[in-house]
Amino acid sequence: MTKILIIEDDTSIGNMLEKLLTSEGYETSRAYSGTEALLILKYEKPALILLDLMLPGLSGEELLPKIKDTPVIVMSAKGDSATKVDMLLGGAYDYITKPFDTDELLARITVALRKHSETSSGIIACKGMTLDTQTHEVTIGDEPIKLTRTEFAILKLLMQNPDKVVAKLTILDRISEDTPDCTESSLKQHISNLRKKLKAADGQDRIEAVWGIGFKLR
Amino acid sequence: MTKILIIEDDTSIGNMLEKLLTSEGYETSRAYSGTEALLILKYEKPALILLDLMLPGLSGEELLPKIKDTPVIVMSAKGDSATKVDMLLGGAYDYITKPFDTDELLARITVALRKHSETSSGIIACKGMTLDTQTHEVTIGDEPIKLTRTEFAILKLLMQNPDKVVAKLTILDRISEDTPDCTESSLKQHISNLRKKLKAADGQDRIEAVWGIGFKLR
DNA sequence: AAATGATGACCAAAATACTAATAATAGAAG
């Protein structure tokens, strides 16, 4: 699910935003100060940030340059063009003046997320492996590995949930786009083949079977 | 020099914009109606478009969907959110309400150009080949190569994503402007022809098929 | 007439699904 970080010290506005965004199907996080936002960003990777400028601790102006690789929409009551220009040239994706129309905000959020997903890489890395959803390349250590479409889809799912058990039915459901009529028995084969290829690369068996449930990456 | 197309029927506003932009070092073109804009876009490839909504001939709302691969900043006196939302979700890069502050406009232009130039430029060079999107010329080594329209579109797409797999469906979608009814089976014919021409130039097979996904340049 | 694009037939290669045989595991019974 797409997560949006709301950096806003005014509780009522923040609550309104949170309600709006969750009703639109986004997941939300909250930060009430600039310093808190920095802390959150260390552990969470939101897809988008809504940033209020007047913040306790660290102001939005100071916070913006510290945010990398995440599109930021600045929301502020400051309508003066000097601030707008500073923020836009300083790396903000967009600037919207309070009070704003909720539909417009949602539209700008949609656009920002779309543009960003076009350019940003879809690389998942864990357990010494990397998987690039764009180029369909997988490396283990530094060895490139060749996977079939189905194997790729399965490994992607496992790497998206490291150390979590992924149910067989979940796997079947998620890869149904790539491999429409994969049954539970043929899934076994794919798992088996995938195991072989991963094992061939560095000798480790990385896919753990959880009896009666599904599989897990370790 | 960076060229900006101003689509605006109000001469005084247009003149003001032209003056502003040229003083900032941009090159400008003018269109006074939607239909004129379409005509101009056939022969010129501006880096950015400033689009007024209320136009004679073809309105800005009708024009927007016809513009591809060029960022559009909509300028309008219509401040209502419905229009804004439509334009933004309809592919506009940004929306700015008249009367606007010139500094803010310049800032938004800078941002739009910066974001866009990250993804596209006139000449693409990789793997010892060059491809000029303006003149439709392709060289391999220093040999010029003759490509058909479709082959050019395909190679362009591949060169924009070097070492990345480009899905067959993506290719079909992207070249649909040049070649509207290209199917998956005729695509492989084009790939085959393209391969031949590239191979004839330096003996290398540069297009790699990625099974079940698409093609990749190497 | 020449160039370009689309299409169907064909074969080869790859991926996937199926079947059967074997090994591993959990739970129950003794």
Next chain:
DNA sequence: CTTCTATTATTAGTATTTTGGTCATCATTT
């Protein structure tokens, strides 16, 4: 605690389907 059984997991081998590449042909455009 051991043994047994039913269930599930793994592996191997085979059959089927899908996909890729090429050729020949036809329609369309220039």
